[in-house]
Amino acid sequence: MSLVLLLVIPLVGGCLAWPAERVSKKLPRVISLAALGLTLAIALPLLHGTANGWLADYNIPWIPTFGMRFHLGLDGMSWLLTVLTLILGMFAIIVSWRAPEEKIGFFHANLMWSLAGTVGVFLALDLFLFFYFWELMLVPMVFVIAIWGHENRRPAAIKFFLFTQGSGLLILIGILALAFLHQRATGVLSFDYFVLRQNIPGGTIGFLIMLGFFIAFVVKLAAFPVHVWLPLTHTEAPTAGSVILASILLKTGAYGLLRFVAPMFPAACHLLAPVALWLGVASIFYGAVLAYGQSDLKKLIAYTSISHMGFVLIGVFVFNALAWQGVVFLLIAHGVSTGALFIIVGSVQHRLHTRDLSRMGGLWTDLPKLSSFGTFFVLAAMGLPGLGNFVGEFLILRGAFGVAPVVTIAAAVGLIPAALYSLIAIQRAFHGPAAAPRAVPDFGFRETAMMLALAAAIIWLGVYPQPVLDAVAPSLTETAPGS
Amino acid sequence: MNQAAPLLVLGGTVALLLAVIAVRRSAGLTAFVAGAGLLAALGVIPTAMHAVPVWAGLLDFGGGVFGFLALMIATATLLLIIAAEYWRRAARLPDQEYFLLLVIATLGACVLAASDSFISLFLGLETLTLAMIGMIAYARPRPESLEAGLKYLILSAMSSAFLLFGIGLLELATGSLSFAGVFAAPVNPVMAAGFAMMAIAVGFKLSVVPFHIWVPDVYAGAPAPSAAFLAVVPKIAVLAVLVRIAALPGAALPGAAVQTISVIAMLSMLAGNLLALQQQNVKRILGYSSIAHLGYLLVAILAAGALGRVAVVFYIVTYGLTMVAAFGVVAMLSNASAGRDAEMIADLRGLFWTRPLSAAVMTLALLSLAGIPPAIGFIAKMYIFAAGVHTDLWLLVGTMIASSVIGLFYYLSMIIAMTQKPVAEAAVVRLPAGGGLVLSVVSLAVFGFGVAPQPLITLVKVMFG
Numbered sequence: 006m007s008l009v010l011l012l013v014i015p016l017v018g019g020c021l022a023w024p025a026e027r028v029s030k031k032l033p034r035v036i037s038l039a040a041l042g043l044t045l046a047i048a049l050p051l052l053h054g055t056a057n058g059w060l061a062d063y064n065i066p067w068i069p070t071f072g073m074r075f076h077l078g079l080d081g082m083s084w085l086l087t088v089l090t091l092i093l094g095m096f097a098i099i100v101s102w103r104a105p106e107e108k109i110g111f112f113h114a115n116l117m118w119s120l121a122g123t124v125g126v127f128l129a130l131d132l133f134l135f136f137y138f139w140e141l142m143l144v145p146m147v148f149v150i151a152i153w154g155h156e157n158r159r160p161a162a163i164k165f166f167l168f169t170q171g172s173g174l175l176i177l178i179g180i181l182a183l184a185f186l187h188q189r190a191t192g193v194l195s196f197d198y199f200v201l202r203q204n205i206p207g208g209t210i211g212f213l214i215m216l217g218f219f220i221a222f223v224v225k226l227a228a229f230p231v232h233v234w235l236p237l238t239h240t241e242a243p244t245a246g247s248v249i250l251a252s253i254l255l256k257t258g259a260y261g262l263l264r265f266v267a268p269m270f271p272a273a274c275h276l277l278a279p280v281a282l283w284l285g286v287a288s289i290f291y292g293a294v295l296a297y298g299q300s301d302l303k304k305l306i307a308y309t310s311i312s313h314m315g316f317v318l319i320g321v322f323v324f325n326a327l328a329w330q331g332v333v334f335l336l337i338a339h340g341v342s343t344g345a346l347f348i349i350v351g352s353v354q355h356r357l358h359t360r361d362l363s364r365m366g367g368l369w370t371d372l373p374k375l376s377s378f379g380t381f382f383v384l385a386a387m388g389l390p391g392l393g394n395f396v397g398e399f400l401i402l403r404g405a406f407g408v409a410p411v412v413t414i415a416a417a418v419g420l421i422p423a424a425l426y427s428l429i430a431i432q433r434a435f436h437g438p439a440a441a442p443r444a445v446p447d448f449g450f451r452e453t454a455m456m457l458a459l460a461a462a463i464i465w466l467g468v469y470p471q472p473v474l475d476a477v478a479p480s481l482t483e484t485a486p487g488s
Numbered sequence: 489m490n491q492a493a494p495l496l497v498l499g500g501t502v503a504l505l506l507a508v509i510a511v512r513r514s515a516g517l518t519a520f521v522a523g524a525g526l527l528a529a530l531g532v533i534p535t536a537m538h539a540v541p542v543w544a545g546l547l548d549f550g551g552g553v554f555g556f557l558a559l560m561i562a563t564a565t566l567l568l569i570i571a572a573e574y575w576r577r578a579a580r581l582p583d584q585e586y587f588l589l590l591v592i593a594t595l596g597a598c599v600l601a602a603s604d605s606f607i608s609l610f611l612g613l614e615t616l617t618l619a620m621i622g623m624i625a626y627a628r629p630r631p632e633s634l635e636a637g638l639k640y641l642i643l644s645a646m647s648s649a650f651l652l653f654g655i656g657l658l659e660l661a662t663g664s665l666s667f668a669g670v671f672a673a674p675v676n677p678v679m680a681a682g683f684a685m686m687a688i689a690v691g692f693k694l695s696v697v698p699f700h701i702w703v704p705d706v707y708a709g710a711p712a713p714s715a716a717f718l719a720v721v722p723k724i725a726v727l728a729v730l731v732r733i734a735a736l737p738g739a740a741l742p743g744a745a746v747q748t749i750s751v752i753a754m755l756s757m758l759a760g761n762l763l764a765l766q767q768q769n770v771k772r773i774l775g776y777s778s779i780a781h782l783g784y785l786l787v788a789i790l791a792a793g794a795l796g797r798v799a800v801v802f803y804i805v806t807y808g809l810t811m812v813a814a815f816g817v818v819a820m821l822s823n824a825s826a827g828r829d830a831e832m833i834a835d836l837r838g839l840f841w842t843r844p845l846s847a848a849v850m851t852l853a854l855l856s857l858a859g860i861p862p863a864i865g866f867i868a869k870m871y872i873f874a875a876g877v878h879t880d881l882w883l884l885v886g887t888m889i890a891s892s893v894i895g896l897f898y899y900l901s902m903i904i905a906m907t908q909k910p911v912a913e914a915a916v917v918r919l920p921a922g923g924g925l926v927l928s929v930v931s932l933a934v935f936g937f938g939v940a941p942q943p944l945i946t947l948v949k950v951m952f953g
Contacts, residue, residue: 068867070945071874108841133870140861147900152840152907159904166900170860171893177870178889181877 007047008063008077011087011124014044015094019117026110033113037098040117044124045091052084052476060084067134072184072194076131080480082263082333083127085473086256089337090127093252093344094120097245099455100348104355105153105243112153115145116245123249126257132180132265133196139176142254143169149246150238161241168234172224175217182214202269212277215270219277222266225258228318229288232311236295239307240360244351247303251310252344256336259314262321263329263481274322281322282412286419288315293422297429303350303360305430306343309386312423313339313394319416320401323408329481330474331400337473338385338393338466345382345459349375352452353434356445362430367439374448376435378456385463387427388420393466491549493536494529494557495602498595501525505588515583519572522587526565526594533558545666548604551735555801555951556601556728560721563808564594566926567720570816571713573923578627578824586626590717593619597721601728605666606655609729613651613693616722617644623714624706627824636709643692643702651689657682671736693726696786697755700779704767707775712822712829715771716815719778720808727804730789731797731952749786753884756783757891764898771831773898774814777857780891781807784872787884791875799871801948806856806868806937813853813930817846820923833902838910843917845924847906849931856934858899859892864938 018040022033056062060079067075079087097116105112122142129135143166151162180196187204188194195201205211220231227235239247267274274281292312299305313335320332352375353368354360369376385392398420405413448456466473501522508521537554568590575583596615603609621644625637658670661678673679691699707715741749760780767773785807788799821843822829830836839847856865869892876885919927937944 067940068942068945070942070949111840111844137861137866140866144855144860147903148907151904159908162904163897163900167893167896170896174889174892177873178877178885181870181873185874185877 006063007051008061008079008128010047011044011128012077012121014040014047015117015121015124019114019121022113022117023110026108030106030109033110034098034102037113037117038095041091041095041098041120045088045095048084048087048091051079052081054079064130067131071133071196073133073196074131075134076197077125077128077134078130079128081476081478082260082480085333085337085476086127086260087124089256089340090120090123090253093248093340096344096348096455096459097248099451100248100351101243101245102451108152112149112245115148116249119143119145119149119249120253123253123257127260130198131196132183132198132201135198135265136173136177136180139173139257140170142257143173146246146250146254149249150242153243154241154246155243156241157237158241161237164234165238168224168231172221172231176221179214179217182210186210198265205269207272211270212273215266215273215277218261218266218270219281222258222261223284223318225261226255226314226317227258227311228284228314229291229311230284232288232292235311236304236307239310239347240301240304244347244354247307247347247351248344251307251347252340255310255314256340259317259321259332259336262318263332267321267324271324274324278322278324282319282409285315285318285322286412286415288312288318289416289419290315290422293419293426297422297426300362301360302353302362302365302430302434303347305362305426306346306350309423309426310339310343312419313343313386315419316398316401316416319405319409319412323401323405325404325408326478326481328401328404328408330477331397331402331404333477333481334400334466334470334473335394335397338397338463341459341462341466342382342385342392342394345378345456345463346386348452348455348459349379349382352448357443362433364440365434366437367435369435370439371443371445372447374453374456378448378460379435380431381460382463383427383431385467387423391464391467393463393470396467396470489532489535489539490542491536491539492542492547492602493532493539494554494561495547495595495598497525497529497532498561498591498598501529501591502588502595505591509584509588513582513584515572515576518584518587519568522591523565523568523572525591526561526568530558530561530565533561544604546605546608547599547602548667548732549602551732552801552952553602553728553732555948556724557598559805559808560597560601560724561594563720563724563812564590564717566812566816566930567713567717569922569926570716570812570819573920574711574713574819574822574824586623589619589622589626593623593717594721597725600725603729604668606658606670607665610648610651610655612725614648616725617648620644620714620718620722623717624710626714627711629825630709630711630827632709632828633711634709636706639702639709640706647689647692647699650685650692654682654685654689657685667733667736671733675742690726690730691752693722694782695723695779696752696782697759697779698752700756700759703775703779704763704772707778708769708771708831710771711824712771712815712819712831715774716812716819719774719811719815723778723782724804724808727785727800731800734789734792735797746790749790750881750884753783753786753790754887756780756786757887758783758894761891761895761898765894767898768833769831770818770833770836770902771815771829773833773902774811774818777895777899778807778811780895781857783891784869784888787881787888788872788875790884791872791879791881793875793879795878796875797952798945798948799868799875801952802871802945803868805944805948806864806934809930809933810853810856810863810865813849813927813934814857816923816927816930817850817853820846820919820927833905836902836905837908839906841910842915843919845919846927849927850906851903852931852934854899854903856938858896862935862938864934864941864944867938867941 022036025032063077125138224231296308320328388395600612627633662673695703764776856863859865859869
């Protein structure tokens with residue numbers, strides 16, 4: 006039952022936040038924050054629960070005609086991602102405490118609905134329900150980009166919508182095909198994850214279904230060459246939108262690969278693995294090289310996401326528990342570090358009204374707190390040992406080396422351009438002479454507190470990763486083939 | 489009480505309306521009588537379902553006809569309220585006859601849906617069409633409205649000619665005018681020619697490719713409530729007949745017909761969505777969108793079997809609800825005495841800021857048309873996908889996906905237009921009570937059945953299963 010609350014509270018919170026703007030500008034923010042806090046309070050203790058071999062389980066009929074059920078389940082992996090979603094959702098609310106100003110109720114309603122859809126994606130164990138949430142998290146985010154985005158918001162919203170929605174239809178067909186093939190084989194129509202998993206078609210049909218899922222998830226993950234929606238969307242979204250997009254929504258693609266593609270279609274995945282691995286390598290280099298060439302700081306960070314998600318793709322397709330733990334770990338660490346970076350860029354833009362690196366420079370003199378946190382999180386994202394991202398990337402490379410040494414070496418070489426773009430970003434933004442004289446306030450209490458919390462998280466992940474690995478290990482050994 | 493009670497009530501309402509208009513020309517009174525008549529017709533349906541059959545051989549109320557009747561009369565009632573609000577704002581036009589025409593058209597559609605012989609089919613169709621022409625051309629000060637009426641008149645007459653010729657050929661070959669008699673006979677070349685001619689007339693009414701050319705002009709020219717009626721009611725009536733004929737013994741489609749319908753379905757899906765891309769006029773876009781949606785429906789019709797039949801009906805319900813919502817918003821934004829409706833995408837700009845409720849309803853309607861949760865259109869499209877996948881219609885399902893992706897673009901650009909800031913600072917405008925009521929009811933249904941479709945599925949299965 007508490008799983009349902011994880012969905013209902015954000016949804017209702019959004020519905021309450023919308024009209025609350027009539028009372029005051031602050032009330033929608035307070036309501037949203039309180040709703041997410043309450044959800045988090047319910048989610049945290051679930052780690053120690055047990056139900057049918059999972060941490061928590063909720064299963065009632067939804068559309069009996071088609072055997073669709075409202076089946077939610079929580080294991081270590083979905084618990085971690087749900088908690089990440091809720092915490093970063095709270096940061097997204099806090100970061101927009103002052104801006105945007107217009108239609109603030111509807112803004113928060115959309116944020117909350119999108120977060121609820123994302124939590125649903127991480128919890129759903131009925132494939133049709135999963136798809137329902139998959140679509141549900143999209144539309145509110147399109148509104149966030151289209152209404153409160155920056156200057157190019159219209160094409161950004163359209164591109165984001167068309168790519169994710171269009172590829173989503175491939176999932177829908179795959180799900181329907183799985184269900185009806187299962188019905189033909191057994192006479193039972195079901196969309197349940199565990200039921201369908203027992204009867205996965207092989208051969209060409211199985212491969213095509215797997216390919217549909219794979220494409221849709223990789224589009225969401227934004228790996229090369231289907232990343233084209235990402236740079237524009239992440240750049241044009243308002244700060245809260247960018248945080249949710251980069252820290253949370255990208256992760257649903259990786260989650261889909263880990264939860265559905267790899268465990269359900271092991272044979273077909275092994276066929277596809279060489280292609281997927283090299284796509285991962287290509288993403289690493291492509292993202293890094295393009296990040297290096299950007300003059301827009303926000304776009305630079307967006308491209309680094311493509312690069313990091315390349316590691317995730319490699320980690321998934323080497324099929325071993327170590328690399329998969331690394332993948333989940335990297336998802337968490339990347340969520341924290343990239344979320345922090347987008348918050349910092351948002352603060353810079355709020356103060357200087359530009360994202361252009363050539364109009365920055367020398368920020369350290371004027372904004373020492375902002376610049377030091379900026380440097381810290383750029384280094385964290387780069388994979389500095391002792392910080393969270395390093396652990397994830399190292400585990401992925403360590404797990405991959407035994408399976409695909411050449412790919413692993415290529416991916417490891419990709420860390421060099423990562424260092425290059427990181428250092429150039431730090432150098433151009435924070436060091437050197439100021440491009441223009443400016444008198445702007447540094448981080449205040451609200452922003453410093455957010456940064457400290459995120460920094461503490463990333464350090465904790467870096468020096469003491471074991472609790473996270475322990476939480477995620479059982480769900481991966483259950484689904485990992487041959488590990 | 490007999491089975492034809494709803495039709496009799498509607499006929500009585502027509503007579504009463506004529507009398508009322510003759511005695512006292514009052515828009516409010518006429519609309520009230522028309523509305524009461526429609527509701528009474530709706531109210532007698534549950535009793536009529538268990539009553540004795542009448543006029544066997546002419547009308548047949550089996551096989552879920554009452555469901556279709558209820559759907560059409562309910563749609564007409566909702567559109568009547570919309571129309572009353574719409575015409576009230578046009579002081580120069582007498583609006584009493586519009587309600588009369590609307591009831592006559594509904595009566596025609598009901599007769600058509602319940603017809604069991606080509607005589608009642610033709611009578612119903614012509615009653616519907618003639619009343620529709622009046623409704624389309626009703627906004628007389630607008631040249632586009634008259635033009636649309638004239639276009640619809642000429643093309644309807646053409647399609648009726650084809651239909652009559654087809655009926656004549658079938659009668660010649662089989663000596664029968666009843667559906668059962670005609671479809672039981674073995675097909676010979678004369679009959680094949682007759683069926684082909686009838687197919688043209690049906691294609692025209694359903695406005696599928698290549699009989700769709702009239703759609704954008706007529707939809708754009710017609711006043712918004714008429715366009716809504718045209719988009720929904722005649723299509724339900726024709727589909728009701730098709731669904732029932734398909735269930736007759738000996739009505740299995742030959743291979744060539746299946747292939748033809750498949751091609752028509754694919755062309756309709758693609759053409760409807762592709763042609764909508766470049767449009768700036770919302771009514772035209774909805775017109776093209778309806779072409780595409782009828783293409784989707786043909787997929788469900790081709791996916792024979794129980795799943796396909798329920799999918800057809802579920803989709804019709806969805807389509808009706810959604811189109812009423814979309815055109816209803818356009819009607820509520822428009823001023824009937826203006827030179828045109830608020831029908832351009834530019835007119836939608838800033839709607840979220842000035843009329844948040846209308847914008848929310850329109851967004852829900854567009855999401856439903858695009859097939860995105862939580863709107864009912866998603867479940868309906870899934871139903872057709874399911875029926876198609878179940879019967880291995882992979883090519884059609886693939887085309888449906890491709891054209892759905894194309895369709896996303898223009899639905900989205902309308903939604904995005906609504907989210908943009910208005911050019912000038914405008915105050916929030918409230919919906920009039922009647923329009924607000926209709927739009928709330930329809931959007932609640934679109935949303936509610938999108939989240940929990942099982943009650944509607946069960947209802948459809950009980951009525952049509």
